[in-house]
Amino acid sequence: MGDYEASTTVDVAANVLFEYLVDVERLPEYLPQMTEAHRSGGDKVAVEAVIHPEGEPERKVSGEAWVEVVEDGKKLRWGAPGPHEYHGELDVDFVADGTSTLTVRLHTDHAEGSSIEDDLEHTLAGIKSTVEKEAAKPSA
Template identity: 50%
Template sequence: MADHEASTTVDVAANVLFDYLSDIEHLPDYLPWLTDVHRAAPRPAEAQGMEARRPQQPVHEEVEVTAHVPAGGEPDQTVHSEAWIDIVEENRSLRWGAPGEQDYHGELDIDFVADGTSRLTVRLHTTHTPDQDIDDYLHHALETIKATVEQPPTTPGDTPQA
């Protein structure tokens, strides 16, 4: 089993960063190995807003993903999988996982640092032995998120701004 964690400071307000990251349509923007993500079921009623659920109740989304997975020197494999994402607005956190024998799951937390600045922390748990490649992918994802959200949008609505 292996646990991985990485953090970065992002020059975007915590609520703006959370709004961007909690939209599953944006996943392929900052996780380039994901080629497709879509809901496997209609959005749940709890997704209508905090007033539609109990405090700390997550919005649970079932999703289907397609990814290119490195195959250790071989050509990348295309993998289709079911997964889930829990979104907890009050904590500005996301939890996700994929069913199966791999026991893959993770969480993402966004903390307020100062006006227009956030701390983004991602944790992953896998049944694989510790692997530097996983740490490298995690740092790459954080760098991509930071670069994506900190750049000014080219057209209105492209990326968040603080």
């Protein structure tokens, strides 16, 4: 069992970052294993991903997760049913004009150690890079 937490500073306003993150269809932009994500009613999200189980060939999987948006406090909670008690929380906090802090907390019974920590850091870096590039694009 493991609980993990990681944070990064993102050079965009907190409301811009939060609006980006609550759009679940954008998950594949910063989660490379995720190939599709679509709201399927209420808090439910249909997802597809490509996984690489150790010692097995890569395969495509699909399932259902849930995502709860908490506007007050700019918080996002998520999870997926299954034997690993996988769920997490994401917080967007104001730092200064045009700067915010993104914190991700994750709980899973599946695995522990540096691979999950590395995945969290990689995910945060992906979000930071994607949203900062998008914010830097000139408006049409």
